[in-house]
Amino acid sequence: MSDAVIVMVSLAIGTYMLKAFGPFFLANQRALPSWLKRFAMLLPTPLLAALVITSTLTNNDQIVFDARIVGVVAAIIALLKRAPFVLVVIIAAAATAIWRLLTGL
Amino acid sequence: MPDLATTRRTIRIQAISVGLALAPFGAAFGVLCTEAGLGTWEALGFSSFVFAGSSQFAAVSVLAEGGTIVAAIVAGLLLNLRSLAFGVSMAPSLKGSILMRALMSQLMIDESTAVASNHESYALRRYGYLWGGLSVFIVWNSMTWVGVALLSGTGTLVHDLGIDATIPAAFLALAWSKLSSLQHRILAGVGAVLAFLLVPFVPPGIPVIAAAAAVLLLRPWRDR
Numbered sequence: 001m002s003d004a005v006i007v008m009v010s011l012a013i014g015t016y017m018l019k020a021f022g023p024f025f026l027a028n029q030r031a032l033p034s035w036l037k038r039f040a041m042l043l044p045t046p047l048l049a050a051l052v053i054t055s056t057l058t059n060n061d062q063i064v065f066d067a068r069i070v071g072v073v074a075a076i077i078a079l080l081k082r083a084p085f086v087l088v089v090i091i092a093a094a095a096t097a098i099w100r101l102l103t104g105l
Numbered sequence: 106m107p108d109l110a111t112t113r114r115t116i117r118i119q120a121i122s123v124g125l126a127l128a129p130f131g132a133a134f135g136v137l138c139t140e141a142g143l144g145t146w147e148a149l150g151f152s153s154f155v156f157a158g159s160s161q162f163a164a165v166s167v168l169a170e171g172g173t174i175v176a177a178i179v180a181g182l183l184l185n186l187r188s189l190a191f192g193v194s195m196a197p198s199l200k201g202s203i204l205m206r207a208l209m210s211q212l213m214i215d216e217s218t219a220v221a222s223n224h225e226s227y228a229l230r231r232y233g234y235l236w237g238g239l240s241v242f243i244v245w246n247s248m249t250w251v252g253v254a255l256l257s258g259t260g261t262l263v264h265d266l267g268i269d270a271t272i273p274a275a276f277l278a279l280a281w282s283k284l285s286s287l288q289h290r291i292l293a294g295v296g297a298v299l300a301f302l303l304v305p306f307v308p309p310g311i312p313v314i315a316a317a318a319a320v321l322l323l324r325p326w327r328d329r
Contacts, residue, residue, distance in 0.1 A: 003174050004143045005150070007164055010174075011181045012154035018185055019157075020210035022192025023199045038325040040190040043317055044159070045289045046296025047184045048280035050316030051163060053300040054170075056273040061170055061309055063301070071270025072277065079281050086126035092274030093129070096267030 071096035116233045124240030131245045133271040135252015141169035152249040160185040167310035176310030191218040198230040212238025295319035
């Protein structure tokens, strides 16, 4: 099996267990312990922030500053203007594309 | 008070727009898969069997950067721990035979839960959950295919169109709604700084996993 398939299968099983736990075992409205629920709800924020950094600023394991930054800045402006998700993503791509076209970077 | 047919129609429209909004992100996932050396079936395997956008991105990014299998799996799972909490809140609305519950559980993602949460009654929550989940499932898998099969052979087109920038933009947009709370702003700031500082020194995937430690600052085990 390739690495990708191993990751896919493991992640599929792990993710499914997380997804299905509630519907299978808690249909009678019992709740998670509150600390676990808080933990689960807080976790995505720092992970997503870290992913923003790594997907904007890294290339082959090194910090690089390139046109993706222009896209992310454009996305921030769009989000501040309360643009919907799809528009934010399109604006980021367009800003990056235009920057690359103009600067050749 | 709108009648049931109108409410259901509103839910369907909402569900379909949520699905369509994810289209570019789905294509970006397909492109990322190609960069990581995955084939069409592997990419579609992620999008249908894992079916958790941000987790898929996290795991495949780690592979694309040359990280280990374990780092990829841990990054993906940590990011998806929230579906445990979604599952708990959706459980009373998703009753049925074992088979039904098994199938419905696969749709446990941010978007299906969000469409469901706009409603009070279990029946409408279930309706919103199923429409939201299925709409995203269809768009997500179709666009993954578009990304991996159609955009992969186009040379520099992905780069020229700025499709690589859609990935951080989408992560940012996913986190954005939480950032109105000070707690989440602190978490995001600490997570981002940790990742930035660690990138040059640790293997790919580890900066993202380490960023999870930011949560410990808030001591979530304390009762408030």
